[in-house]
Amino acid sequence: MALTPQDDFPTNRGGLCAKGWTAAELLGHPERLTTPLVRDRRESPLRSATWNEALERIVAAFQLAQQQHGRDAVGCFGGGGLTNEKAYQFGKFARVALRTSAIDYNGRFCMSSAAAASNRSFGIDRGLPFPLADVAHADVLLIVGSNPAETLPPAM
Secondary structure, three states: OOOOOOOOOOOOOOOOOOHHHHHHHHOOOOOOOOOOOEEEOOOOOOEEHHHHHHHHHHHHHHHHHHHHHHHEEEEOOOOOOOOOHHHHHHHHHHHOOOOOOOOOEEHHHHHHHHHHHHHHHHHOOOOOOOOOOHHHHOOOOOOOOOHHHHHOOOHH
């Protein structure tokens, strides 16, 4: 699938962020794991396993935890970067396959304080309180406690 840049898009003018340009490099990294690693006992070293063995171990551990401590003993923790479709599938997996109500995502932890501060300061809980294009016209830009190159890469 080829990317079709939208040159008139005001934030990134058709460009990818640094993460977008470099993400595929991880696929060929020499230290990337390509097979599951398991331990035979807690103190034993990791060894390679087949995918079937690894998945069977996961299923057995989930079932044991739920049998001993109830369905909510196994939970799911997703990420705010999931697409709507992936988040929907993730929620279905938690509720239907695992039958757990213990599902959460990182946005409640990493963004909740930022959302509260933005709401209190600007009356909105997400996004910028001004058009990003205005930054180019600013004489001074004060950024405190943030790393826009990591948290807002299209702006960079």
